[in-house]
Amino acid sequence: MDRDRYDPFVKTFFECDPTVVTGIFSELLAAMRAEESLPPGSYMSQNYDTAQANPEIHVLPGNLKDARDSIFPYFWGTDGWSSPLHLENVRGPANYASLVGALACLLKNPNLCTDSYSQRSNELEVKAITALANLVFYHTIDPWGIFTIGGTISNMYAGKIGIEKVLPGAMRKGLQGQIVAGIVSEAAHYCAATIAGWLGLGTENLHEIPTDRTLSMRLDLFEEKLESLYEQGVRVAFVIATFGTTDAFGIDDIASIRRIIDEKAAKYDVPAPQLHADAAVGWGNCFLNEYNTHENPLKLNANVLPVIERAKAACQGLHHADSVTLDFHKTGRGHYPSSAFIVNRKDDLKYLARSKDETPYFPEADSRRDPALFTLETSRPGLGPYTVMASLNGIGLMGWQMLMGRALELAQYLKNKLAQLDYCKVLNADTCGASVVWWVLPKGRNASEIFSRLEDGTLTADETTRYFAEVTRLFYKRERSMDPARDARLSMTTSVGYRPHGHNLPAWKAVFFNPKTDEAIIDQLIASIEEMS
Ligand SMILES: *Cc1c(COP(=O)(O)O)cnc(C)c1O
Secondary structure (H helix, E strand, C coil), rough: CCHHHHHHHHHHHHCHHHHHHHHHHHHHHHHHHHHHHHCCCCCCCCCCCHHCCCCCCCCCCCCCCHHHHHHHHHHCHHHHHHCCEEECCCCCCCHHHHHHHHHHHHHHHHCCCCCCHHHHHHHHHHHHHHHHHHHHHHCCCEEEEECCCCCCCCHHHHHHHHHHHHHCCCCHHHHCCCCCCEEEEEECCCHHHHHHCCCCCCCCHHEEECCCCCCCCCCHHHHHHHHHHHHHHCCEEEEEEEEEECCCCCCHHHHHHHHHHHHHHHCCCCCCCCCEECCCHHHHHHHHHHHCCCCCCCCHHHHHHHHHHHHHHHHHEEEEEEEEEEEEECCCCCCCCCCCECCCCCHHHHCCCHHHHHHCCCCCCCCCCCHHHHHCCCCCCHHHHHHHHHHHHHHHHHHHHHHHHHHHHHHHHHHHHCCCCEEEEEEECCCCEEEHHHHEEECCCCHHHHHHHHHHCCHHHHHHHHHHHHHHHHHHHHHHHHHCCCCCCCCCCCCCCCCCCCCCCCEEECCCCCCCCCCCHHHHHHHHHHCCC
16 A cells, blocks of 8 residues: 555545534535525526436545535535425424534444444433433333334334234244234325335235324224224234324324224234324424413413313323334424334334344344344434434423424414415314415305315315315415515425315415414415415
8 A cells, every 4th residue: 555645545534633624514504504594495406417427436535625515516405494484394494402413423423223333322312212202101111212214114113013913923924924904094194005015014904094174083984994804804913193194283092092902902802903103293292291371481372272282182192102203303303314213111122123143243232222133224323312312401391392382373373364264274273283284265265165065075076176276276376476585485285184075185285393484474475375366
């Protein structure tokens, strides 16, 4: 080796020069702040045309500024979602306590597969998971869990535990020709189908139960479905109850689902399915568990206090779940990826356990502290624990209550404004989350009456098609005439999850995940609807 070349090169890339590193970091920060002073959106259009044609790799070793230059246009061309006009989806700007955690994590770059590759970072994961478990289960004795790369994967862990519960040995022998099923509501996240496919159940063995108007799984239909599956000898591995649907924030009645699965499983003498709560979005309401609505210390608007009481009541349902998914990168305004999969009783992880013979890379592994003995992943990032603990404690319980309370306040404000317009109809009036889904029809139509007729089945097919097309057309009309510096950015969903008579209901959607969004932005949104419809 030519050490005259090698040594300076190693110094550049493997020794920390704080001046260079913080210098580049300051430049990135300056660019980000410049971009944030502009209206939201994309300031550099994509160039997919030649993205594959020019996959350049420099020939000669450069320095950290070459590293900077090779990513800068893509950094500039990416919206950090800081604008209060962003209302499209369950995505907020990442909070800066999370950034502090994330930077610390990146500096050490722990690998959470085993204790020896991550030392105290592994301990931090135990702490973060336990903190979140206490929040969602309230009183729990022996919770355990891990961070995964997303809600989909967290839900998949629950599905896998369920399969092992109802078909012992499936990890080794596969499904052995048995029909194994899962159950969710029609408003559940589409990832349930992904999971059923990837776990080998087959998407056709995922059963979707219709919801009522509040986007909550119909318990009568659930019970019928479970009974009929058991009658056919199908093994029901899991029920995923959604705790806050992605579009409209519907919540399934977890306590009743628990009662039904226990009764039916006893009747048919089979192990009960894994009861998993997909609280990817909804878990944040647990911060409000101890909010005193009588004293109302945060001076929340009076009309949101009943919403908070409903949210608190719904959170009690989580105690009945065997496991829960919680996306900190959504409601926690944390950095990706930080989804947590948590079991209420650690013992349930035995269904995922591998023996040491099966993990030859980790002969020293100890199941009490080495996640590699049961995780789907091998290498795992430490970002979850770092961003979560930094955010939870930086922001504090009252800070979280302010974030959640304010989001509910804004959602309620928009719902109330829309309720005053005859040609609009809020489709999730009674949910207790940060999202609002609604119809906008042309002026002169009575949206509530149209909705009632749709529900009672008297709307003709032609009318249904026409009205749904109007909702969609008006949405894109607003998009075309929008002033990006002033008008909130919304999204359009093709199905809110409630499907009266099997119809997918299209709707406009707004989600209040940005703490800087305010009433003036909503007033402007209402004005833009009044101008165009
Ligand atoms: C977003 C979401 C998921 C998927 O989570 P990712 O972190 O995006 O993988 C699953 N379930 C619900 C209810 C969600 O909102």
